[in-house]
Amino acid sequence: MASDSIHILVTGADGQLGLAFRQIKTAAPQHYRFTFANRKTLDLSNSQAVQKALQNTDYCINCAAYTAVDRAEKEKEAAFAINAEAVKHLAKACKQNNTKLIHFSTDYVYDSGQTKPYLESEPVHPRSIYAQSKWQGEEYALQEQQDTIILRTSWLFSPFGKNFYTSMLRLGQEREELGVVYDQIGTPTSALHLAKAVLHIIQKIEQGLPAWQGIYNFSNEGVASWYDFAHEIMRLHQIGCRVYPIRTEAFPRPAPRPAFSLMDKSKICSTFALDIQHWTEAVEELKNTHVE
Template identity: 40%
Template sequence: MKVLITGCNGQVGHCLTERLTKQAEVLALDYEGLDITDHDAVLNTVAEFQPNYIINAAAHTAVDRAEQEVELSYAINRDGPSYLAKAAKECGAVMLHISTDYVFDGMGDKPYQESDSTEPQGIYGQSKLAGEQAVAESCPEHLILRTAWVFGEHGNNFVKTMLRLAQCRDELSIVGDQFGGPTYAGDIADALITMVQHLEQGKQAKWGVYHFSGMPYASWFDFASAIFQVAERRELLTGQPKLSAIPTSAYPTPAKRPANSRLDCRRIENQFGIKPSDWNAALNNIHAYK
């Protein structure tokens, strides 16, 4: 089994590379190894390696910067996946692509199902949705994994930000009216690997979009509270900062954040037996997030 991984230095890409290298021939590339916005470079790399699977973990994920970096966002989040998917089809590979809850409007309080209407509210979500559509159009044998609130030992994320702020502040104001499922990057990698293994075993799969995120649903305030409780218990902190919940309106950002990032993950469990990420369990490894 040969697997091409793009974005190998990102949160999920790093985990994928570590895990898959033990069970497959892996070509793991970061931006320096392969600029996915370079059409010819993508085609040449894929044609030379001849992978059975392409897993695209590369993305422009700077949500606020995306509002100004529109062309770059679309180049990385739409054009790159399109080129990879076309190359996958040409060599007979399966395309796996990571997407986001930002493809929805973030309204209401019900978890989003894969079949729900998409209506992204900013450039990041719009470019990621365009990438989903490009993958589906270019490679019939595709699996798109939407996820949310990613954190892990590698890269920058909310857990590391909270731990850093706790070292220098006694009080913190955390948004309390945005809800979603914090998702451990290692669990996202494992979900993608399980999908690959499912196909390798000759089992049939329904191509298309799947949701995968953490449970239980929480607000950013809830998530921060849990982080500090575990950090204090593991003696990373001598005391917890005092937290206060604030509304989104009190913390304006260039890009609109979804109030509802809850994803319904039943389809991936029914199809592949993959259960939601247990973010509370992942926090028990918090000493490694420093």
């Protein structure tokens, strides 16, 4: 392996976060070499294929995930296979190949009912199958490969694929009014900002930062309800659809969701000297670049 090149494997490359890495790779240092793998080009359940893919790889950024929160309530086995078991095998292979692992988890592991921002050190209370599978994946990753970073993130949005941002743009054009829950509080996170933060973290590690391993919270700054998020999307895009607030019980879903999942980001900001933008700035940034 050339000493002046950093080889990075991005798994789950066709998902929302994987596509964000594809878009921002041009902003990475020139000596970063990216390989993008999707489920067709790399089966994470095939240990031999994973071993081969990780040869001469410095970092594995695992964007592969089962993210259908409600469907997971009926597909527990599938959720755990992707979010936990596959992560275990991937982390083990990373250890064997001396590859650092960057893995993503969710704010949904926090659901203890508190009303102050969650610290990484606080006990988790994953209630949904999805949240439980993601937490199990965290545990496996850290057990199998100590050189791992877990990034717990929240309310991921981007111009790619199906997410709250793209859904609101579509529904806003289709409907005259839309009810959105106001009693779930958290923070929207730009997938592009998360991807940029990961590249920043890699640069800090490569500069010799000690004791970087572990669990970190990452979202954009600020506080919002889903109603706030939807209202801001409509406002910025000048969409005439009237958004009105509704309670969670008026929009029942199979999987329970935290009423409050605001995360404290002091640890990631201080460890990696990271500056994080407000979520409204991130939405406006997309508005100015999104192709309607």
